[in-house]
Structure formats: structure tokens, C-alpha cells
Amino acid sequence: MYATEQASDDLCPPPLTPGAARLLEVASGLFYEQGIHAIGVDTIAEESGVTKRTLYDRFGSKDGLVIAYLQARHAQWWDRLLERLEVADRPRALAVFDAYAADELSSHRGCAFWNAAGELPVNHPAHRVVRAHKHAVRRLLGELIRADAVTEEDRTSVEATADHLFLLLEGAIVQRGLAGDITPVLRARAIAEGLLT
Amino acid sequence: MYATEQASDDLCPPPLTPGAARLLEVASGLFYEQGIHAIGVDTIAEESGVTKRTLYDRFGSKDGLVIAYLQARHAQWWDRLLERLEVADRPRALAVFDAYAADELSSHRGCAFWNAAGELPVNHPAHRVVRAHKHAVRRLLGELIRADAVTEEDRTSVEATADHLFLLLEGAIVQRGLAGDITPVLRARAIAEGLLT
DNA sequence: GCGTAGGTACACTGATCTGTGAAGTCAACG
DNA sequence: CGTTGACTTCACAGATCAGTGTACCTACGC
Known part of the structure; x- marks a missing residue:
């Protein structure tokens, strides 16, 4: 099947003690909401x-803690995505857009x-996690498109279609952040649907 | 013609004294290279x-200074883009990809x-500049596509095509940052070329 | 000659940053 | 009973953060 097993250690969070779990949850919220540099360790501990x-x-x-934050974010997101794929209509690649x-x-x-x-600076270890996460999404897209291809022509253009959908998806994700709503994602999904049928 | 005049005050930098110009140049390099929070004013002044x-x-x-940095970045980038468009082949929307x-x-x-x-936090004034910049690019894409449309069918789908190209472009830009090279942009350009012909 | 603009020099504030050291509490487990 | 793991308390280090106050210098335009 597709990538249910994690691609590498970069995305595997370690087991957590109760205190660590609370720290991670609070830190995740604050890092995301305010930015990593903008939040100090004192604040995280206190909250x-x-x-x-x-x-x-x-x-x-x-x-x-930053590494753990990104790993946890990926794990949580990935689990929800896989759940969604279990019950998704074909072509399932569209369910990835729906998830976003x-x-x-x-x-x-x-x-x-x-x-x-x-x-974060380019040599920061967090970059590895980001790369692994994005790579996993791109790879999943390719696998879904391949598995759900119907015509022979579809099967020969799997990678090109996956690249196209991945670009649309990433564009939609960043625009969603600036727009503040999900219309870019819906737009990208509509385009993707046109490409897949 | 298309948006040669600036969309709003959000993108217009003020005139600069010699010292201010040096500060802005140095700050631009450091902000981009290391991140805004990661660089202190002492470093900028000293350098x-x-x-x-x-x-x-x-x-x-x-x-x-951060505002001025983004405004200057936009102005510089916009000027180079307009220059490129002057000598670009049709459809000129592809020249935007080439510029990136x-x-x-x-x-x-x-x-x-x-x-x-x-x-930066969502209420930071820099967000206005970012929004204005992205909006200007999207608007320019629409104007170029409309001006270079050949068939009647092209003319009816200008906005949809512009949305599509804009998503591809933005996706390519962020992926370029992670990949460290321009292949995502070239890929997006190839797809865009296919859409426009 | 006088004001003004652009800049220097430099000390200083008060807050905040990441990270550490040492000692102590408490519960679970063998 | 003893050990181990999770956690607390709290002081402290050393750096860096954005931003200010004061005084002085210099070149240029009127």
C-alpha cells in the first residue's frame, strides 16, 4: 500500500512523559500562532x-522542542489524512486537498x-523534518494517482500529474495562510478534479 | 496597460539618505539570509x-526597517519583471515564471x-506589504493573460487561467526554497506553457 | 554667518533570551 | 528498603534584545 510506514526517523516522535506531553502541546500552539523565535522557553514552561x-x-x-513540535504536527496530520483516505471516493488524490x-x-x-x-537557518535540523514531510506528501500523491488511474494514458503520466497537483496544493496552502480562508484550497481542488477526469 | 503604477502606498518606499540606503541594503541581506527575528539592530547598524x-x-x-525591506524588495523585483516583459515573447505570462x-x-x-x-504576527504591518505584493503579481498575471489571449475561448477563461497559473507559480516558489534549486519553477513553467497553448 | 540635515560617539535602560547548578519532593517498582 | 524516574524550586549566568539621551561634528544652502 501507500506510505503508511514512516519514510525515515525524521518524522518519528519519541514517547513522552506527562510533563513533556503538556510542554509539547503548549509549545505547538505557541510556535504556530506566534512564530518560533517569538516565543521564549520561559513562556512555554509557564503556560x-x-x-x-x-x-x-x-x-x-x-x-x-522545535523538532518534536514539527514531528508531532506531521504525525497528527498524517494520521488524519490516512483515516480520510480509507473512506474517500476515487480519485483519492482529491481527498488530500479536502484534508487541507x-x-x-x-x-x-x-x-x-x-x-x-x-x-530557521538552512542548516537547522528542523529543515530535515520539513523536507521529509513535504516529500511524504508528494510521494503519497503519486501513489494515489497511480493506484486510481483508469486509462492507460493516465498510467503513463502519473509522475507529471503528481507534480502538477503537488504544485497546485502547495500554492493553495501558502495562499490560504495569507487569505485567511480556504478558498484557494477549494480552487486548487476544482482544478485538480478537472485534471484527473 | 498593466499595473506599472503601484497598487497602493503599501509598496512605495520613501526616499533615502546615504546612511539609510546602506542600512537598508545590509538589513535586506541579513533579514533574508537569517530571518527577521534572528537579526538584531546592533548587528545591522554595525555591518x-x-x-x-x-x-x-x-x-x-x-x-x-522591516517594512522598508519588503517594500524595497518588491520595488526591485517589480522593476526587473517589467523590464523582462518589455522584450518577452507571447504569451508573456510565462515571462513571470522566467523571472522567478x-x-x-x-x-x-x-x-x-x-x-x-x-x-511575523498576523497584525504586523509587514503583512500588508506581503498581501499587496502577492496581489500585484496575481493581478499582473491576469492582465497579461487577457492581453495575450488569441481565441475567444481564451478570453472567457482569463480569470480561471490566471488562478491556475498563480497557484502553480506560488507552489513553485515555496518548493524552490526547500529544494534549493529552480527545477520546481521550470516544471511549473512547462505546465503553464501547456495551459496557454 | 546661521540654521538645518545627516551623522557620530557612547553610555545606559530594562527587559528578555537560552541554558545551568544544586538540592529536594514524591510515587512506583523490585 | 533502596533505586529510579519525573518533576519542583530557585537562583544565576552571560548574552542579547529594542530603544533612548546627550552632546558633538560637518557640510551645505540661504
Whole structure:
């Protein structure tokens, strides 16, 4: 089947203690909402009802927490996407667009992965997670298109179609962040639907 | 003609004194390369060979400098784009893709506007500049497609085509940042070419 | 000659940043 | 009973953050 198993360690979060779980949840909200550099470790610890010492004992550094934040974001998103695909009509590639359209949480501040990549230096380990996440989405798109292809012609153009849909999807995601609503995603979905039928 | 005149004050930089010009140039490089929050005003002033006092006398605040940075980026980019369009083959919408492909400077750290929007709070004035910039590009695409349309059918689907190309373009721009090279832009251009002929 | 604009020099504020050290609490487990 | 793991308390380090106050310099236009 398609990529249910994780592509690499870059996307696998470690198991968490209760305090660590709270830290991660709070940090995820604050990082996404305000930006990573804009939030200090003191704030995260305080809002979590946990001491800064615990933060450093669990995650080693702020960077460690950032990595965990992105990994968790991917895992959560990926799980919901796979659930959706289980019950999706063909062509299932459209369900990926639907998933982004249904993700109300991310509509007002855009894509957590793009935001992180944009504000962190290129050699920051978080970049690996972002790359792995985007690669997983692109790969899934290709696999879905291939599996749901009906005509022989469809089967020969799988990769080109996947590239096209992926560009549309990514364009829609960033525009959604600026527009503040999901209309770009719906527009991209409509175009994608036209391409697949 | 198309939008040679600026859409609004959001994109118009003020005239600059020599010191201010140096500050802006240095700040632009550092903001883009490292991120806005990651760079302090002390660093900017020092690298510019200018005192911090001058920075605050000219730009009022760090936020003021950030605004000027994005406005300057837009102005510079827009000028080069218009130059390119003067000598471009039809359909000229493809020249917009070419402009992004030729912009080597932005290939390793993505789009300055997306990066800024991603790390700044939603109510930050810089968001207005980003929105105005993206809106200008989308509008230009529409005007070029309309002006270069050949068949009657083309003319009826101008806005839909412009939306499609804009999504492809934006998708390509963000992917270029992560990939570190311009192949996503070339791919988007090829797809766009197919759509326009 | 006088004002003004652009700039220098530099000390200084008060807040905030990431990260550490040392000692102590508490519950679960063997 | 003893150990281990999760967590607390709290002080503290050393740097960096944006931004200000004061005084002085210089070149140019009127």
C-alpha cells in the first residue's frame, strides 16, 4: 500500500512523559500562532504549568522542542489524512486537498512547516523534518494517482500529474495562510478534479 | 496597460539618505539570509558602518526597517519583471515564471515575502506589504493573460487561467526554497506553457 | 554667518533570551 | 528498603534584545 510506514526517523516522535506531553502541546500552539523565535522557553514552561528544568530535561534544548513540535504536527496530520483516505471516493488524490480544506486550525497562519522553514537557518535540523514531510506528501500523491488511474494514458503520466497537483496544493496552502480562508484550497481542488477526469 | 503604477502606498518606499540606503541594503541581506527575528539592530547598524542612532532616526523602529525591506524588495523585483516583459515573447505570462527562475538570489532561502509573513504576527504591518505584493503579481498575471489571449475561448477563461497559473507559480516558489534549486519553477513553467497553448 | 540635515560617539535602560547548578519532593517498582 | 524516574524550586549566568539621551561634528544652502 501507500506510505503508511514512516519514510525515515525524521518524522518519528519519541514517547513522552506527562510533563513533556503538556510542554509539547503548549509549545505547538505557541510556535504556530506566534512564530518560533517569538516565543521564549520561559513562556512555554509557564503556560504548561511545568518548570523550565523539565523542559530541558525532556527535550535537551529549545531546538529539540522545535523538532518534536514539527514531528508531532506531521504525525497528527498524517494520521488524519490516512483515516480520510480509507473512506474517500476515487480519485483519492482529491481527498488530500479536502484534508487541507478541512484543517481549519491552519487557515489563519498558513503551513506550520513553511513557517518554520522560513524563519530557521538552512542548516537547522528542523529543515530535515520539513523536507521529509513535504516529500511524504508528494510521494503519497503519486501513489494515489497511480493506484486510481483508469486509462492507460493516465498510467503513463502519473509522475507529471503528481507534480502538477503537488504544485497546485502547495500554492493553495501558502495562499490560504495569507487569505485567511480556504478558498484557494477549494480552487486548487476544482482544478485538480478537472485534471484527473 | 498593466499595473506599472503601484497598487497602493503599501509598496512605495520613501526616499533615502546615504546612511539609510546602506542600512537598508545590509538589513535586506541579513533579514533574508537569517530571518527577521534572528537579526538584531546592533548587528545591522554595525555591518552598515553606521550607528544605531542613525537607524532609529531614519526608520523609527526595527519594524519600520522591516517594512522598508519588503517594500524595497518588491520595488526591485517589480522593476526587473517589467523590464523582462518589455522584450518577452507571447504569451508573456510565462515571462513571470522566467523571472522567478532567473532570480538566483532567492533560490536557497525561498520567498522573502512568505518568510516574513510566516515569522511575523498576523497584525504586523509587514503583512500588508506581503498581501499587496502577492496581489500585484496575481493581478499582473491576469492582465497579461487577457492581453495575450488569441481565441475567444481564451478570453472567457482569463480569470480561471490566471488562478491556475498563480497557484502553480506560488507552489513553485515555496518548493524552490526547500529544494534549493529552480527545477520546481521550470516544471511549473512547462505546465503553464501547456495551459496557454 | 546661521540654521538645518545627516551623522557620530557612547553610555545606559530594562527587559528578555537560552541554558545551568544544586538540592529536594514524591510515587512506583523490585 | 533502596533505586529510579519525573518533576519542583530557585537562583544565576552571560548574552542579547529594542530603544533612548546627550552632546558633538560637518557640510551645505540661504
